[in-house]
Amino acid sequence: MFDKNGFLLQFIRLSAPFWQSENKTKIRQLTFALFGLTVIQIAIAVLITEWSANLFNALEQRSMSDVLLQVGMIILIFVANIGVTVTHFKIKRLLQLDWRNWLTTKLIAQWMNDGRHYLVTHIQAKSEDAHDNPDGRIAEDVRIATESAIDLAHSLTFCLLILISFTKILWTLSGVITLDLGFIEIPIYGHLVLLATLYAAGASVLGWWIGRPLTKATNVRQTVEANFRFGLVNARENSLAISLVHGEHTEQQRCYHLFNDIIDAWQRQTTAWSHILMFTSGHSILLMAFPILVSSPRFVLGSISLGALMQSAQAFQQMASALSWPVDNMAKIADWRASVERILSLTHALDALEEEISHIDPNRIERIKTDKPVLRLHDLCVVRLDGMICVNKMNVEIKAGERILIAGNAFTGSKLFKAIVGFWPWGGGKIELPNDEVVFIPPRPYLPSGTLRTAICYPLAEQDVNQKELEEKLDLVGLSGLRKYLDDPRIGGWDADLSREQQQRLGAVRLLLQQPKWILLEQAFDSLDSNDEIAMLRLICQELPKSAILTITHESRAEAFHQRIITL
DSSP states (O other): OOOTTOHHHHHHHHHHHHHTSTTHHHHHHHHHHHHHHHHHHHHHHHHHHHHHHHHHHHHHHTOHHHHHHHHHHHHHHHHHHHHHHHHHHHHHHHHHHHHHHHHHHHHHHHHSSTTHHHHGGGSOOSSTTSSOOHHHIIIIIHHHHHHHHHHHHHHHHHHHHHHHHHHHHHHHHHOEEEEEOSSOEEEEEOHHHHHHHHHHHHHHHHHHHHHHHHHHHHHHHHHHHHHHHHHHHHHHHTHHHHHHTTOHHHHHHHHHHHHHHHHHHHHHHHHHHHHHHHHHHHHHHHHHHHHHHHHHHHHHTTSSOHHHHHHHHHHHHHHHHHHTHHHHTHHHHHHHHHHHHHHHHHHHHHHHHHHHHHSOOTTBOEEEEOSSSEEEEEEEEEEOTTSOEEEEEEEEEEETTOEEEEESOHHHHHHHHHHHHTSOOBEEEEEEEOSSOEEEEOSSOOOOSEEHHHHHHTTSOGGGSOHHHHHHHHHHTTOGGGGGGTTOEETTOSTTTSOHHHHHHHHHHHHHHHOOSEEEEESTTTTSOHHHHHHHHHHHHHHOTTSEEEEEOSOGGGGGGOSEEEEO
16 A cells, blocks of 8 residues: 555645645544544443453353343443444544545536636646546545545554554463473463464465455556446437437447456456455454464363453454454455545646646747737747647737637637637737637537526526526527427436537527627537528627627628638
């Protein structure tokens, strides 16, 4: 679990702010309560071994009164153990949920912030698995990382306290045995403690050596499982496009290929698991029998009572189990570590992106907000990730309310728009932005899950949009037929239920509702026929006469609605 790369140090840096967060008082109270209940659990475990010794001594002496006394004692222990265990479980679950909630909120805020979720996919990764499937990392890996961390921390604390408590008991029960070498007799104190330590140490070393391949196998399986889920989601989201080109067979082969990766990873993990199970199954049987066999000669010789024999065996098992914590938890540690490493890789990628954007670099586009109602490009250079220059030394000034048609290469125009809104920092030069928000309308608007009203109003809240105004805008863009579906929910989003033409018309509705001062239209109505696209551009110009509009379109008649043409 410790390595030269400082894995634990990185995990501490990731998780430490949780214990200093705004809810730190509640978090610390829960932590102390958890520790206190763990101490009580140890006390109950010690009481059970003492109760076992007293019971067997009573049976050996055939004392019915002492047996009945032990019956009463076990009832009290039984009730106390149930209460402590249930309370401990609830507090632990509450702490796990709070930690997961905090870390999930932190990662979502860092990832879903000002286009970072888009930009991070374009970072040149240092490894193959630097930041793939961030959704899976936030949803599943955060759960495993937080839940398993608390489970492992509790079990480790429990084992340490068990070790402290039962070492003393086992030392006392060991007594003194004499090693006769013929010419000298050597007294040995606490021989059972020594045997338990040697037994557990040997088992731990052997177990870790056997279980080393499991960490890597677990990490590989988590990665391919996430890739398979992403592939299926991607196929569902693009089902219409796949159907139109009859690409089902190719998609089947792609899904089969992704699932074959899961099969390979599963078999690899199964092999690693089987080696561990071979070891742990033998280890559990030996741990049950070994302490009784070791102490039985002393019982046969009459040096200890039956109760002391059973108590010695239980104390030996408790101590050996505590020392065997790494062996017993190696699979969970492997799973936990794999998830933490995936979370760390995502946070590192986001941190690297943040540093790259904030750092003043001549090979990065500088964006500056000004108080002037002007969008100005100074010596703007836009570069693709492969180094090819898309835009070179572009100097343009666009005033409020001006309409510009971007002609030439549509791909270059798309990169220019992304540079303006801050989604493409690769290049050089400077972009001076107006104070008002610049709204970018892509060819396919995003329609979130929920009601159609929620999807249309996005990113505004539906309560901020007047019902009458919404219906009027639907009528204007030719979607009056959708009025009756405004409050119909869709769990998977509306993109599967609405045609691309309808989705683009909804994008126009959003513009009319938001009434932004600066608009970038990237082939926003290319699914409409020529006349409808012209009608849509005319409508936007009529309804938003004071808005500056930059348009990328293949429609030749669009020139009539623009005052200038910039050819890329």
